[in-house]
Amino acid sequence: MKPPDNEFDAIVVGSGPGGASVARDLSCRRKKVLILEWGDNDPVEGSFVQTIPRAFLPGKSMLVTRQMMGIVRAITTGGSSLLYCATAFDPPVEMLKAHGVDISAEVAEIREDVPIEPLSDALMGAGPRGFFESAMDIGYDVHRLNKFIFQDKCRVDCQLCLYGCPHGAKWNARNLVDDALRSGARMINYARVEKVLIENGQATGVEYRHNRQTLRAYASKIIIAAGGIGSPLILRQSGIEQTGRNFFYDPLVYVYGTIKGLGNGRSVPMSAGVHFPDDGIVMTDFNLPHLMKILFDLEVFKIRQAFAYKDVLPIMIKVRDDLGGEITPRGWVRKPLGKQDKLRLDKGADHARRILANAGATDIYRGWRFAAHPGGTVKIGEHLDSNLKTVYDNLYVCDCSVIPEAWGLPPTWTLLALGRRLAKHLTARDRVAVPSHFN
Numbered sequence: 446m447k448p449p450d451n452e453f454d455a456i457v458v459g460s461g462p463g464g465a466s467v468a469r470d471l472s473c474r475r476k477k478v479l480i481l482e483w484g485d486n487d488p489v490e491g492s493f494v495q496t497i498p499r500a501f502l503p504g505k506s507m508l509v510t511r512q513m514m515g516i517v518r519a520i521t522t523g524g525s526s527l528l529y530c531a532t533a534f535d536p537p538v539e540m541l542k543a544h545g546v547d548i549s550a551e552v553a554e555i556r557e558d559v560p561i562e563p564l565s566d567a568l569m570g571a572g573p574r575g576f577f578e579s580a581m582d583i584g585y586d587v588h589r590l591n592k593f594i595f596q597d598k599c600r601v602d603c604q605l606c607l608y609g610c611p612h613g614a615k616w617n618a619r620n621l622v623d624d625a626l627r628s629g630a631r632m633i634n635y636a637r638v639e640k641v642l643i644e645n646g647q648a649t650g651v652e653y654r655h656n657r658q659t660l661r662a663y664a665s666k667i668i669i670a671a672g673g674i675g676s677p678l679i680l681r682q683s684g685i686e687q688t689g690r691n692f693f694y695d696p697l698v699y700v701y702g703t704i705k706g707l708g709n710g711r712s713v714p715m716s717a718g719v720h721f722p723d724d725g726i727v728m729t730d731f732n733l734p735h736l737m738k739i740l741f742d743l744e745v746f747k748i749r750q751a752f753a754y755k756d757v758l759p760i761m762i763k764v765r766d767d768l769g770g771e772i773t774p775r776g777w778v779r780k781p782l783g784k785q786d787k788l789r790l791d792k793g794a795d796h797a798r799r800i801l802a803n804a805g806a807t808d809i810y811r812g813w814r815f816a817a818h819p820g821g822t823v824k825i826g827e828h829l830d831s832n833l834k835t836v837y838d839n840l841y842v843c844d845c846s847v848i849p850e851a852w853g854l855p856p857t858w859t860l861l862a863l864g865r866r867l868a869k870h871l872t873a874r875d876r877v878a879v880p881s882h883f884n
């Protein structure tokens with residue numbers, strides 16, 4: 446017998462951009478929604494100490510490959526969007542259309558609902574301006590990037606984006622979760638879902654760990670949105686074996702240089718960028734909080750440089766990696782960087798060196814490699830149909846794992862649109878209008 450307070454119209458597992466988007470829209474359509482989130486829901490303090498467990502806990506929020514490349518994912522309400530740089534790259538509408546998924550309407554709707562605009566002149570810090578001007582001077586096709594930022598709350602002399610933004614300026618998936626909760630959704634934090642309950646080929650609920658107990662919750666629709674690494678693990682435990690292989694993680698590297706008189710080192714990261722779509726490279730300014738920069742410098746034994754912050758301009762190179770690898774049964778990432786991936790990183794780093802040298806930088810050096818967008822582990826067309834449904838009835842996936850091809854760009858706008866499209870699909874017969882504007 447299922448207790449009635451444990452039965453829902455939909456259970457959404459994970460509250461990153463994909464999960465929060467679908468949970469919010471279903472709740473606004475009067476569905477009874479339960480969000481199960483592994484991480485905390487503590488208010489953002491904007492401190493390094495609070496960010497450690499959310500982003501740097503080995504085996505949980507920081508997964509390290511055999512080549513010692515760290516892959517960051519935030520385990521907290523809002524998922525990685527809590528720590529993200531709030532850059533809104535145009536979604537790959539045509540690529541998804543080729544897989545039978547048309548999100549063009551939802552992309553346009555999200556654009557109306559969420560702040561998506563380049564930063565004003567007043568919010569462009571000295572680092573981004575130095576990057577922009579030097580790149581333009583050499584002839585790069587450099588642009589200001591769209592940002593998910595409430596610019597009236599943003600501060601130019603701030604370094605706290607990557608710690609979650611305590612000023613409420615950075616729009617993130619928590620804004621959607623708040624909307625969902627206001628519309629009646631329930632969220633349980635510190636709830637780690639282990640598997641989906643399947644009866645006669647249909648998903649009926651999930652089993653999760655909470656307060657050292659194994660509990661169950663039931664719903665007529667289950668949406669797995671535990672991110673590119675979390676979702677395939679849950680699906681495998683539920684009998685969908687072939688997920689979690691042949692994926693991307695968008696590796697990145699920083700190149701640093703010191704430009705005398707540049708400024709205090711603080712600014713919104715990724716304010717401007719250059720995209721080389723054919724080469725699969727994107728390059729942006731990337732001011733880091735000082736403590737993070739110290740950690741990253743120590744990784745490459747740059748002891749003296751670790752204490753330099755003022756006048757330093759970090760440039761980030763992110764590349765489209767070839768598909769490959771495996772998420773291990775224990776949730777670790779086994780995927781070596783391929784030869785082409787390394788060449789792309791090298792080529793990008795050469796562009797960055799040119800821009801820094803042209804800006805008059807000295808002491809130019811390269812940092813260690815990271816990755817921050819694991820995805821493609823539960824692909825549309827391979828594991829999911831074009832409505833994001835798995836082989837089991839009532840079981841859907843909606844997060845970065847569904848992206849069917851290596852793409853190489855930050856995916857949040859795309860995931861928000863996919864979440865909205867899925868909510869429309871799940872309520873197609875209900876004819877309930879959903880209020881548009883997100884908070």
Ligand SMILES: Cc1cc2nc3c(=O)[nH]c(=O)nc-3n(C[C@H](O)[C@H](O)[C@H](O)COP(=O)(O)OP(=O)(O)OC[C@H]3O[C@@H](n4cnc5c(N)ncnc54)[C@H](O)[C@@H]3O)c2cc1C
Binds near residue numbers: 481675676846858
């Ligand atoms: C430092 C950094 C900077 C970034 N900058 C940008 C940017 O500027 N622009 C952009 O578009 N993207 C950026 N990204 C990427 C973006 O944040 C992620 O791609 C996006 O958050 C992925 O969303 P998702 O829905 O796939 O899942 P996630 O955000 O990974 O969320 C998954 C959620 O599921 C929860 N979860 C996992 N396993 C379980 C389980 N078993 N049970 C219950 N809950 C579970 C997690 O705690 C998490 O809350 C950045 C990422 C990082 C780390």
